[in-house]
Amino acid sequence: MKELIASVKKEYLVDLAMQGKRVDGRALDQYREVSIERGVIGTAQGSALVKLGNTQVMVGVKLEKGEPFPDTPTSGILVVNAELLPLASPTFEPGPPNENAIELARVVDRTIRESQMIDLEKLCIKEGEEVWAVFIDIYVLDHDGNLIDASVLASVAALYDVKPPAVEGWTLPEFPLRAKPVAVTVVKLNGVMMVDAGLEEENTADVRLTISTLENGNICAMQKGGSGFFQREELEKAYELARKCGEELRKKL
Amino acid sequence: MAEAKPEKLLVDGRRLDGRRPDELRPLRIKAGILKRADGSAYIELGKNKILAAVYGPKEMHPRHLQQADVAVLRCRYNMAPFSVEERKRPGPDRRSMEISKVIREALEPVLFLHLYPRAVIDVFIEILQADAGTRTAGITAASVALADAGVPMRDLVAGISVGKVDGTVVLDLMKEEDQWGEADMPVAVMPRRKCITLLQMDGNFTPQEFRQALDLAFKGVEQIYEAQKEALKEKYLPSLEEGR
Amino acid sequence: MLFVENRELVVPGRLLAEGDYFAGEGTFLEGGKIFSAVIGLAEIREKSISVISLQGRYIPRRGDRVIGIVTDTHPFGWILDLNSPYTGNLMVSELVGRKVDVFREDIGKFLRIGDAVLAEVREVDERWRVQLTASERGMGRIRGGRLVEISPAKVPRVIGRKGSMLKVLEETSGCRLEVGLNGRILIRGRDLKKVNAVVEAILLIEREAHLSGLTDRIKAKLEREG
Incomplete structure (x- = not known):
């Protein structure tokens, strides 16, 4: 996902970071403006559009009946897919998901799955035969850095947007949710740690760590x-x- | 996969295979076992059997993938169809693509890639028999194979997974513990400087357990690092000793 | 302060020395300390420490004598494989030693794909483009002889200190050797048996490159078999 960035820009970002500053005036532990819009897509059972500054990620949740996996006959199915759309960046190209798209989807998948925010056991219709499958489709619309945090926010928001679904055969009073996991990605720029990297910061940093936490501060994915x-x-x-910023982000969900 | 969960994974402080929480499975590493590869290594960790091979640095084809200022590192983690209970469909899937990426990023920090602009170094990791912890054992083997290929490195990289079973933090998960445990955290470390080059986690850790797990991982890595150095010496020492 | 003995086997990342030492080949500096970058033998020469690599690829340097194999042609010359991450470029004028009008003369008559060429590295530019020259007497296309390939890291041993090993190989067998620093060695001789003995001796040197007393053993072996 790295784009070439002029070394003079890198040096500038590093210089700033060493003074505890950032190019857009933010503090090291400060997110860009976060906006979450719910219910943006009528054809999805749940949806959300999240903006982190200029980064925009849309998530649509679809519910469909399906067969359970043989080893979990009483459990609903969770499928997470991410598309790095060519319209979102000059570096994204059409074609099957590359390793970056796959990594993004799998990190979101682990965060949702391991947080156990969806009570998948409740999504069983008939043991061993029919269960609800929850499809989370992540659509990256504008890539200006920190896609992981935006995608997790959008996915959780979209899941909470699922209303007692008007889907044929749905009998539960509501969509069974029980946690709000939040991912916070920290990047390191010449030894200086900061959250919510913008694109230039992301391309200057040499390493990042995503930590997904729960309400009680426990970690569910990294x-x-x-x-x-x-x-x-x-x-x-x-x-x-991750704990501190995660708390702030969770308030917006 | 359809096996039932054992009632307990930990009885009187012992695990299913009799290990204590902070014990590694039996470990064996051998360097330089493939003729054609520039460097190679074989690792057994418990029931895991993994081969790693290195080709390069060599000329990068196609040319448009060349990097003007550094060598490109390519990693391919692949599971043999016969490596797991149910036959695995051959070829890359989403899991192996992600693992290949994080393995590459775990090895890159130790390599002097700027010494070989426009070239490529290929690392192939083949999982012949899998029993949890294959990505970290693969990294352990790959870094021995890189050294065996004579690729300049700052350090080796040693990997191990830690996790949580029955509420206890344990080192080096085996398959049942990976499947039924409450958390799994693969870690790779540059042992000399204690820098972490791979970190993933899924499950549930309290902050305290996370710290404990890291402590345990560092402990395990020390042992693996010793085994890596031994493996390299075992290959290269005999011819040197004779001459003395 | 030193942390290794001379000729000790070291692995990448091994601390070699601290303080007033010069970091030579096969080593790197980090925080004022010198570490080994490769698997090899530590070599201490007064205040300089280096590691003689036991493995590794050939990296072209100006002045190196190499044996390349033609893999491609272009209108003005050829691309040669050098058993290295980098290929060599040989312009036709650098082969024949004069200006060639490529529009009048067919350069295909000089070299073909698959030909082996004894050449010298004339220049390596900052983009790692390697220019070769082969116009000197005795260089150019190799006709006849037996070509063997060994690990480039072992070539210095085949040559020996001040050429001592090479001298033994040539004098005891009566064969002529052309040693490419890229690990390709050409052996020329009339007696096939002697050529084969030299090939075997070279492979033995490769296998046991770091034994001491190797030169005498090779000499005895060749004399016995010759």
Whole structure:
């Protein structure tokens, strides 16, 4: 996902970071303006459009009847897919999902699945035969950095947007949800840690860590990305940022 | 997969295979076992059997994939169709594509890629028999194979997974623990500087358990690092000793 | 302060020295300390420390003598595989030693794909384009002889200190050797048996490159078999 960025720009960003500053005047632990719009798509059972500054991610949730997996006959199915649309960046190309799209989808999948926010057992219609499948489709519309956090926010918002669905055969009073996981991605720029990297910051940083947390501060998913590394103490700091910023983000859900 | 969950994964502080929470499975690493590859290694960790091979640095084709200032590292993590209970459909899937990416990013920090602009280094990891922890064991083997290929490196990279079973943080999950446990966290480390180059996690950790898990991972990595160095010495020492 | 002995086997990342030492080949500096970058033998020469790599690819350097194999042609010359991440370019004028009007003369008569060429690295530019020259007497297309390939890391041993090993190989067998630093070695001799003995000796050197007393053993072996 890295784009070439002029070294003079990189140096500038690094210089700023070393002084605890950022190019758009934000604090190191400050997100860009977050906006969450729900119910933006009528044909989906749940949907949301999330903006982190200029980054825009739309998520649509569809419910369909399907067969359960043989090893979990009483459990509903969760499928997460992400599309890095060519209209979202000059570096995105049409074609089957590449490793970046797959990683994005799988990090969101783990966050939702491991948080157990969806009570999949309640989505069983007939044991071993029929269950509800929840399809989460992530549509990246404008890539200006930090797609993971935006995609998790949009997915959770879209899931909470699912109304007692007007889908044929639906009998539950409501969509069974029970947690609000939030992902916070911390990038490291010449040793300086910051959250919600903009595109230039993201392309200057050599490493990132996503930490998905629950309401009680527990961690439900993590993913390191990029070709750099973290020291042990930096992980502690990253967790603190994830907990603090996660709380703020969760208030918006 | 259809096996029932054992009632307990931990009885009197012992795991299903008799290990204590902080114990590794039996580990064996061998360097330089493939003739054609520039470097290679084989690892057994418990029931895992994994081969890693390195080709390069060599000329990058197609040319448009060349990087003007550095060598490109390519990694392919692949599971043999016969490596798991049910036959796995051959070829890359979403899981293996993601794993290939995080493995590449776990190895990149130790390589001096700027020494070989426009070239490519290929790392192939083949899982012949899988029993949980294959990505981290694959990294362990791949870094030995890179050293065996004579690729300049800052350090080796050693990987291990830690997790939580029956509420206890444990080292080196085996298949049943991976399947039924409450958390799984693969970690790779540059042992000399204690830098973390791979970190993933799924499940549920309290912050305290996360710290414990990291401590355990570092402990495990120390042992793996020793085994890596031994494997390299085992290959290269004999011819040197004779001459003395 | 030193942390290794001379000729000790070291792995990548091994701390070699700290303080007033010069970081030589196969090493790197980090925070004022010198570490090994490769698997190899630590070599301490007064205040300089390096690691002789036991493996690794050939990287072209100006002045190196190499044996390339023609893999492609272009209107003004050829591309040669150098058993390296980088290919070599040989312009026709650098082969025949004069200006050639490529529009009048068919350069296909000089070299074909698959030909082996003894050449010298004339220049390596910052983009890692390697220019070769082969116009000197004795260079150019290789006709006849037996070509063997060994690990480029082992070539210095085949040559020996001040050419001692090479001298033994040539004098005891009566064969002529052309050693490419890229790991390709050409052996020329009338007696097939002697050529084969030299090939075997070279492969033995590759296998046991770091044994001491190797030169004497090779000499004895060749004398026995010759």
